[in-house]
Amino acid sequence: MVSQTPGHSLQAAENQATYQTYLDGWADLNQRLRRGEPWSGNERNVAFLNSGGRGEDLDFVDVSAVLGLDDAGDGRSAARIDIDFDGDDDIVLTARSEPRVRILCNRLADGVPGLSVRLEGTGKSGTEAIGGVVYATEVQDEDPEDAVAAEFIPGRTQRRTRSVGSGYLAQSSAWLRFAFPIAAEESTPRRGRRVRLAVRWPRTGQMEEFGTVRLGKKRFLLKQGTGVAREVNAPDKVRLDGAGLPDFDLEASAGRRLALPAPSSIPSLAARGASGRAAQLFGITPDGPRGAGQPVIVLAWDSSEPDAIVGLGAVAALSKEAKDAGALVVSIDLAREADPADFPAQLNKGAALLASAGFEGDELSAIASTASTLAELVAWRLDTSEAPPLPWSLIVGADGRLDAVRTGPWNEGDAAKDFVFCKTLGNARLLLASPFGGRWVDPPLEANLGKLQARLQKRGLVDAVRELDLARLTTAPATSAEVQVRLGQTYLNSEDYPKALRCFDTALEADPKSIIAHRARAYTLQVMKRFPESLEAWAHAIELEPSDVNSRVNRAFAAIDAGDLELAQADLDILVAATGANSQGTQAVARALTSAREKK
């Protein structure tokens, strides 16, 4: 990929020639990753130990292999923590690979005398004193000079900063830790070792001395302006045994069920029965999706594959559970006739196998592009480049929309569970689809049909692509809001304000959160000199998108016209913060505000 990137120093012709290959390179890479192929994987994490040497003697050496820090997983984020309350640095590590979390407890530094401090700021330094720098220097009791030495003694003073957010996606401990090892030449630690603490507070930049503390106490709170390091209680050290995260029972061998967060329209599937009559299952018509009036389970398999019937699993139980739930079961055989003239020889073979396994349902044979469409539907939900091996099952609701995709064999009781999806909509449905609970900030209420369309397009399945176009027209309530806004803008341009206003009102009925409708409505009211209403409308728009500069500028003008100079000033303040004092909008508002004040 690098080898195909366009460059600064190349001629346009060359860039043109390589650009498409470059994009193809990315597409290829992304497909490989989705297929599960590696890319710089199995790399062992690295731990560079600092020699503590000064100048030329500074050295960092990778010691990960001898310290248990060389996990070969795909490491991501690491944060510093004291997990066992012994005062040394432990690590929380997240990864893409299993296990996705490790807590690496430090046994290496056990027994090293040290101390931890936390900062508490006041005023401009902020309560959390982010950016505060702590200097810790070990001082000799006997040496009176040390007590008044400079804030920083190279090689002896340790410097730590309180920060929030560093490394990758990580927030580390607020406790700043200092360690004072026993010098190698000393066989027993000296008693009465002391550490001098000083803080440079953020923003004020003031250096504050906190005197000396005895090494051996563990935690101190340094409160701005007090000059005294206050000892705080620390939990007793605990001994944590080595153990990885508990196992998670994936049941992957039993196949998997992917329940869509919301039912989705799908293109039609063409098939024919033993009589030779062709049928269209599901699909999208100008009136909306086409359903069977009852839920349907589609079982896609290939009867010509060895042991295919075994791979389907408990089809008898499936048939019974479907019947109890008032649902249909349909099998679609993707096997080809050895000779097309023999039809329905292979279909009958498959049907016989199904019957012997206790399957009760319609048996169909795939025709036209059904096999490809099915494969793309399954791969689309799995977000992989290709569908996994057969069998696949689709669970389609009474209204003809896809509810869940299943791969692998059926087990007893599966179907009964899956039908719950066909009857549940909205948030309740979402809860079922994400089986581990939790709350959404931005729920995925629709399947991304664009992605499916792109897949079908790539396969050249033109009819299916066209059907999905219909889906976009017949569903999505946003469409009408969009149309109304566009219509309203036309009226606005021809200065027919009442009509424009009606359109925007209608748009907001369809989608009360349409920012563009709120803005357009606010602007229209402003032009109509209905200032109080306009202000209210701008407030809605700003609430939905607080950072939109144009809304602020407009509201400031509306506020000036309405005589609310305080509100205008507040907007101006925010505009200055957001875009600087020199931006066009800011200056225009500032000028208008000044002249309004002068008039007063």
Added chain:
Amino acid sequence: MMTLACLAVGLLTSPQQAPAAAVQEVAETRATELAELGRREEIASRVGAIVGAIEESFVSGGELVSAEQLMPLFAEDARGVLRDEDQRLGDRTASSYLVGGPGHPVSVERFTSMAKTVDEATGPEDAVDDVQRARESVTRALGGVPSRATEVRVKEVTPVAGMPGSYDARLLLRHVRSPEKLGAISVSSTLRLRVIEEGEALKLLQYDFQVDLRVQTAGPATTDGFVDVAGTVLKGPRAALLRPSIPNLRDLLDSGLGVGVLGHHGVAVSDLDGNGIEDIYLPQPGGIPNQLWLRQPDGTAAEVAGVMGLDFVDATTSAVFVDLDGDGDRDACMGFDGSLRVFRREGNVYVQAASFERGSITGLAAADVNGDGLVDIYACAYANPYNGTAFPVPYHDAANGQENTLLLNLTKEADELAFVDATQGSGLNVGAARFSFAATFEDYDSDGDMDLYVANDFGRNGLYLNSGSGQFTERAGDLGAMDIGAGMAASFADLDGDGQVDLYVANMASSAGRRITGQEVFQARVDDEERALFRRHAKGNTLLLGTKGGKFTESPLASDGRWAWGAIPLDLDGNGALDLYVPNGFVTGSKGKAPDL
């Protein structure tokens, strides 16, 4: 996709539009180049396989142990390599020192490299001897046979001038032995090979091995280092949800829930229940609720994200907990795939206070930028080429991503959080669309205000100096902190103990990238400066030492961190000097060969 479309138009309508024939010619040259690179990568992979097989035999006592068994790997005109005293490791000691806590010393020995001569009077038997001698020296350095598979990384493959079909390869090897109840030993070595294509086969011409580094712990290996205690702290079915890999979760959940492929989910350590013990918040992939583990004095923890309103199911990359309104409790800011959200703390519950639609949010950093005493927030956005959002152009210096955001804190009353996007007004919009992964604040010039460093994938990083009022100027170039590369993360810390703050930038050090960008045929027609940028891109992590004048100087130390992500400074061994821990690895797959850059 918008960015992409504009970009393509920009490239295609350039005034230097060339005739179709020229385009064709360029395409053909490129294709030749690609084919040559592909051929050498093929050699690299075969070299790796040969050495891997030799090493596997070494550990397992397998097929390639005796001279007779090794002989078929060598060409008839293979030669032995002469070195002075290369058996006596102790004579080559360049430096040695001890680090580590009391009773847990770690000894480090670095060895000098020695000039070699190829003895033309020798033959394949002597070359085979070189393999045996290498084994002996490893055995001696380890005090025994390796106890796990040797790590083999092929760093370079270059054709030998005047010898068609022949290549020199440089490999890095690491042998590890951790005998029961004794210290663990790891030995790092360089292996230089010359190989030649003989028909379908690839044969060895020279086998030249040198030990570079030995590190050793004393005392029982099982207790001296770091132990994973996750299962002791995090227990129960919620903890089990943290176990399956991203690919396994993809098998389990519908793609509409947003599991994703790459698994970029961070961690936040912060005391959220005020018991004086810091808790652990774990952002999770889509479909798995984020988790908050409140830790107890006995070392255990309880998962309470649901109770505190923090169990978001949306794919969440990062979170920071910090007091945003000065009322003494910690509010929260989180990065999602598509939005940046601020949550205020009300009692023991978090409630959304503001939301900004801002593309894919990656790293977050918090500090007061304008001196009003309120903590502001900087959020990185990563236009993701791995899901087709935007593609970096050019690869090594791209600025066509999504913009990062500075949220200025305008809160006036406690619990009434108010933020405004001040990216434009603060000057932080300069170079803000460079596919950023992480950012971090530090008053690096000690002038009392918070400066900002931003690590960008596909190009140069940004160092933004604060004027004091929250106005920023990008100065990475003239301060020596640009570090062109695939920046993944950055941390400020005084790493050399001189009182000046230094910078450690995690980058992508890919062996494959190094091999490819090092080739003379690679991007043969771009100018040298641009080629140097490509090479640098695969170089590895960067240690930038701060100096008195405010400039940074690049140190060659601590560079080989592989495909690194969240490198952090911390004191691993308790010697008072800050060490570096580097999580790495991009995607470990289940099948197929690793494709290269």
